[in-house]
Amino acid sequence: MRHFNVAVLGVGYWGKKIVDEYNNIPGVNVRAVSDQLDRNLEFCRDRYGVENLFHDYREVLEDPAITAVNVALPNSLHYQATKDALEAGKHVLVEKPIALSSAEGKELVDMAEEMNLTLSVGHIYRFNNAMNEVRRLARSNFFGRTFFMNLMWMNLEPLYPDRDVIVDLAPHTFDIANFIFDAWPCKISCTGAAYRRETMEETAFISSEMPDGTMAHATLSWLTPRKVRQVEIVGENRSALIDAVTQEVTVYESGYTYRLGVERNNTIQTELVHFLQSIGDPLTETRNSGSIGVRTVEMIEGAKRSLAEGRRVEVPQEQ
Numbered sequence: 459m460r461h462f463n464v465a466v467l468g469v470g471y472w473g474k475k476i477v478d479e480y481n482n483i484p485g486v487n488v489r490a491v492s493d494q495l496d497r498n499l500e501f502c503r504d505r506y507g508v509e510n511l512f513h514d515y516r517e518v519l520e521d522p523a524i525t526a527v528n529v530a531l532p533n534s535l536h537y538q539a540t541k542d543a544l545e546a547g548k549h550v551l552v553e554k555p556i557a558l559s560s561a562e563g564k565e566l567v568d569m570a571e572e573m574n575l576t577l578s579v580g581h582i583y584r585f586n587n588a589m590n591e592v593r594r595l596a597r598s599n600f601f602g603r604t605f606f607m608n609l610m611w612m613n614l615e616p617l618y619p620d621r622d623v624i625v626d627l628a629p630h631t632f633d634i635a636n637f638i639f640d641a642w643p644c645k646i647s648c649t650g651a652a653y654r655r656e657t658m659e660e661t662a663f664i665s666s667e668m669p670d671g672t673m674a675h676a677t678l679s680w681l682t683p684r685k686v687r688q689v690e691i692v693g694e695n696r697s698a699l700i701d702a703v704t705q706e707v708t709v710y711e712s713g714y715t716y717r718l719g720v721e722r723n724n725t726i727q728t729e730l731v732h733f734l735q736s737i738g739d740p741l742t743e744t745r746n747s748g749s750i751g752v753r754t755v756e757m758i759e760g761a762k763r764s765l766a767e768g769r770r771v772e773v774p775q776e777q
Contacts, residue, residue, distance in 0.1 A: 462734055463489040465527045465548075467515040467539055469498045472553065473530035479727045481506050486734070490518045515539055519546040526576075526737060528730075529553060532620055537562040544569050544577070551733045553580040554629040556751030560759060563752035570748055576736045578744050579751030581633045585728040588705035588720050592691065592698060593638045601693025606673040607635060608690040615680035622658040623678045624650060624761055631664065631676035632757040633750070634689060641668050642753055647770040648761040653681065664761050669775075 464480055466473050469491045480486050490510035491502045499511040512518050518527065519542055529539045529552040537557035543550045544566065556579045557563040570577035583589050595601065609631040618626070636642055643666035650662030661679040668674060687702035697710040707718040729746070736744045743749070753776070760773040 461485045461487070462525050462737075463487050463523050465490040465492070465518045465521070465524045467492050467518060467527055467529050468531035469493045469502050470530070473528070474498070474501065475726055476528050476530060476730070477502055477506055477508070479724070479730055482727065483731060483734075489524055490521060492518050516542060519543055519548060525549060526551070526734065533558060533625060534620055537566065540566050540577070541569065544573060544575055547573070547575070549576040549737045551578045551580060551730070554751065555625065555755050555758065556748060557755060558625070560752050560755045563748070563755050567748040567752055576733070576744065577748035578733050578736065578746050579748060580729065581629065581746045581750065581754070582725050582729055583630060583634050583702060584637050584745050585723070585725045585732065586702060586705060587723045588700050588702065588707050589634065589637060591707060591718060591720050592700055595698075596638050596691070600696060601691060601698070602695030604639070604672045604691060604693045606675065606692050607638070608692070609634065609674065609676040610686045610688045612677065612679040612682040613685035614683050617654060623660050623680050624648070624662050625758060627678040628662070628664060628676065628758050628761060629754050631678070632666075632754050635666065635668070635674045636750070636753070638691070639668060639672065641670065642775070643667060643674065643757060643760070643773055644669050644775060645770055645772055646757065646760040646764050648764040650765055659765075662765075
């Protein structure tokens with residue numbers, strides 16, 4: 459890999475992980491970081507030797523030596539920061555969601571294409587070895603006809619003033635369904651509620667119908683004390699249970715149960731390497747392209763519409 463100067467915009471919990479992984483990739487130099495909190499900036503300086511520290515991310519974008527940036531800011535800033543970075547000529551990997559509306563996401567995709575820049579979205583589970591193995595098996599008809607997929611994304615979280623559980627967790631579940639089945643839902647039904655506050659859902663249940671009739675049901679919650687990142691696929695020939703954290707895949711077949719030999723990988727580093735390798739070849743669609751990020755937001759919009767209207771809604775298919 460050639461040498462890259464990169465920057466990370468937002469070095470809170472997730473941004474620090476990104477800086478750490480970049481620090482372990484040969485040929486990559488984290489030239490600058492931005493954050494509102496001095497303690498986060500000082501951590502990056504003291505732990506990783508980052509010299510250029512800014513409170514305002516726009517100052518980072520003024521550095522012509524920086525080739526690419528990671529946007530790990532709050533969701534509400536994803537659109538504007540990504541737009542500013544693209545306008546500054548930087549390649550961008552923005553954490554999910556790409557934006558809070560699909561219209562804004564499409565604007566970013568069009569801008570990146572016009573400027574010949576790579577725009578990727580942090581759909582991290584596309585780089586998970588267990589997910590990749592299950593995707594391969596699904597495409598080889600390992601499960602036979604697939605009946606349904608059950609996704610459980612749950613853990614205990616504090617009250618976030620700027621987001622709800624649907625916007626925060628549903629991008630993963632919609633994206634995983636698309637990644638494994640190579641299709642997006644055509645119909646979505648969503649229910650949800652807030653319990654520790656009056657508005658903004660903390661638990662939600664989303665049922666999606668895929669074009670071939672497969673059902674995908676997601677349970678999302680910030681209220682359960684046990685952290686669960688789990689995908690269950692039930693088919694006519696075999697079924698499988700995937701632990702997305704440990705990357706273990708357990709197969710159920712004709713009364714037998716066995717575990718696949720999946721080698722666990724570092725998903726963050728794999729994603730970052732993929733992003734950097736796509737720079738210089740932006741015409742090749744990356745595994746987690748901006749267009750995929752936009753479709754994920756369209757699914758979230760469908761879930762929100764279902765929740766507001768109290769009914770199952772149809773989601774427009776790609777033209």
